[in-house]
Amino acid sequence: MATLQDRLGRSMQDLRISVTDRCNFRCVYCMPKEVFGPSFAFLPRRELLTFEEIARVAKIFAELGVRKIRLTGGEPLVRKDIDTLVQELASIPGIDDLAMTTNGSLLTAERAQKLRSAGLKRVTVSLDSLDDAKFRALNDVGFPVARVLEAIHNAAQAGLTPVKVNMVVKRGANDEDILVMAEHFRGTGHILRFIEYMDVGTANGWRLDDVVQNSKILEQINARWPLEPVAPARPSDVARRFRYTDGAGEIGLIASVSQPFCRDCSRARLSPDGQLFLCLFAQKGYDLRHWLRSGASDDEIEEVVRHIWSGRDVRYSEVRSEKTSGMPKVEMFRIGG
Ligand code: SF4
Numbered sequence: 001m002a003t004l005q006d007r008l009g010r011s012m013q014d015l016r017i018s019v020t021d022r023c024n025f026r027c028v029y030c031m032p033k034e035v036f037g038p039s040f041a042f043l044p045r046r047e048l049l050t051f052e053e054i055a056r057v058a059k060i061f062a063e064l065g066v067r068k069i070r071l072t073g074g075e076p077l078v079r080k081d082i083d084t085l086v087q088e089l090a091s092i093p094g095i096d097d098l099a100m101t102t103n104g105s106l107l108t109a110e111r112a113q114k115l116r117s118a119g120l121k122r123v124t125v126s127l128d129s130l131d132d133a134k135f136r137a138l139n140d141v142g143f144p145v146a147r148v149l150e151a152i153h154n155a156a157q158a159g160l161t162p163v164k165v166n167m168v169v170k171r172g173a174n175d176e177d178i179l180v181m182a183e184h185f186r187g188t189g190h191i192l193r194f195i196e197y198m199d200v201g202t203a204n205g206w207r208l209d210d211v212v213q214n215s216k217i218l219e220q221i222n223a224r225w226p227l228e229p230v231a232p233a234r235p236s237d238v239a240r241r242f243r244y245t246d247g248a249g250e251i252g253l254i255a256s257v258s259q260p261f262c263r264d265c266s267r268a269r270l271s272p273d274g275q276l277f278l279c280l281f282a283q284k285g286y287d288l289r290h291w292l293r294s295g296a297s298d299d300e301i302e303e304v305v306r307h308i309w310s311g312r313d314v315r316y317s318e319v320r321s322e323k324t325s326g327m328p329k330v331e332m333f334r335i336g337g
Contacts, residue, residue, distance in 0.1 A: 004064050006278075006312035013236060013266040015066045017054060018336040019082065021272050023074040025103050026140040027128075028204065029168055030332050033140050035203040047273045051081075053292050055088040057270060058095070060302050064309070066268070068097040071120075072336025074272075077106035083118040090119025097121055101166070101337060104151030105143055112151075112158035123155045124164040124193075129174045130184055138173060152190060163190045164252070169217065170197040171210045178212075182221050186248040193239050193252035199325035200280060200332035206325055214255035218242065221251065236266040256280075260317030268309070269335040276308060280337065281316035281329050 003011050022042050026033040049057070058069060069089055076082055090098050100115070104125040112123075127148050129135045136142045155163045165185060169175055178194065185192040194217045199206035221227060230241035230250065238261055239252030255261075269277040274289025286308050291301045316324070 004306055004309055006309055008263070008313055008315065010236075010264065010266055010312075012061070012065050012268050012309050013234075014068045014070065014268065015058060015061045016070045016072055016267060016269045016336050017058070018072050018074065018270065018272050018334060019054065019076050019085065020048070020074040020079045021331075021334050022078050023103070023333055024078055024105055024141065025075065025143060027103075027126075027168075028138060028140055028173075029170060029197060029206075030200065030204065032203050032205075036333075043273050049270075049272065049274045049289060049292070051085040051088060053274065053289070054085060054270070055092070056292065056298070057274070057288060057301075058089055059092050060298055060305060061268065062092050062094040063298075063302060064305060067094060068099070069095055070336070071098075071100040073101075074333045074336070075103050075105070076100055076336075077102055077111070083111075083114045083120075086115055086118040086120050099124065101126070102151075103139070103143075104148040104155075107151035107154055109154040109157060112154040112160060116158040116160055120160060122162060122164070123160045124166055125152050125155065126166045126168075127152075127181075128167050128169075129177045130180055131174075131177060134174055134177070156190070161189070165190055165192045166195055166254075167192065168195045168197055169212045171212050173210075175212045178217055178220055179224060182225070182251065185251075186225065186244065189249060191250050191252055193254055195254040196257045198256050198280075199320070200329065200337075202328055202331065208257075208322065208325075211257050213258040214240070214253040215258065218253060227251070236261075236264040256317045257320065260315070260320070262315035262318045265315070271330075271334045275334075276305065277330055277335050278308070278312045279314040279316050280332065280335065281320075281324075282314065282335075283327065283329055285330065 099122045101124045128138045132145045135145045197211050226245045227242040230243050239254050243250045275285030276288050277285045
């Protein structure tokens with residue numbers, strides 16, 4: 001059967017699975033406390049896909065060409081026994097990369113080892129500043145930098161490598177920390193990635209003025225430590241890669257706002273309640289849980305997904321404007337970045 005492609009000729013190679021909409025942080029650019037406070041109704045357990053259902057969906061998507069799975073949330077490690085799901089997903093034929101994005105708060109040495117033994121290949125840890133006061137303000141639950149650095153160490157010790165570290169850069173919040181962060185991770189083997197602040201979801205009050213363009217970040221670092229470009233491993237990779245010419249490692253730049261990468265976007269996203277989203281900035285999803293729980297066969301569900309993907313033509317970042325940024329969009333913590 002021909003490779004499944006969408007209307008823009010993009011195949012489906014990556015599945016991002018959000019296993020929970022809950023998180024123990026309240027990062028101001030994703031889940032601001034004022035909106036997602038104690039009274040906010042997160043998904044009740046019965047609405048969440050079970051691990052069996054998630055694994056079934058992943059098998060179907062692997063049949064359709066998915067090769068890489070990323071587990072996300074909310075914070076995926078708040079979901080109990082997640083290593084059981086990792087084991088199931090790692091055994092699916094065709095899946096050759098299994099990664100997780102986490103805030104590191106629950107990534108103890110023991111847990112990192114368990115995830116590695118279950119089949120997880122690598123982790124990406126979010127860290128927006130090394131300045132403890134700033135970081136506590138950005139995660140808005142007062143979580144200390146030292147504990148995240150410990151989690152990064154635990155991941156490396158467990159072999160969940162290369163460890164990638166994601167820094168969302170927002171003007172006036174942490175843009176003064178770019179060189180400090182770069183210096184800290186030089187020579188560690190960890191890959192620091194600078195992410196342009198994005199108009200995800202509906203609640204972060206995004207303004208274009210708060211975006212620090214990746215080209216400026218590149219300029220700043222290159223002036224201090226010369227960099228050279230590195231070819232992407234796959235055309236659909238989101239980060240533009242650069243390495244220090246003095247051998248001190250690599251950085252990544254993720255420029256969804258100033259240099260959109262929709263042209264090769266091969267990412268499908270599954271929400272915790274079984275909705276399929278075709279873009280990080282989608283307004284609506286497609287309910288797969290209904291099919292899973294109404295007796296449909298794998299082949300029938302495969303046809304449904306094939307139909308949905310072949311009709312896909314999203315390229316939000318290429319058409320982003322002040323007007324679109326205000327439109328209602330799925331919350332990032334429901335589909336995991
Ligand atoms: S904006 Fe949407 S289509 Fe473009 S790269 Fe991001 S997820 Fe893909």
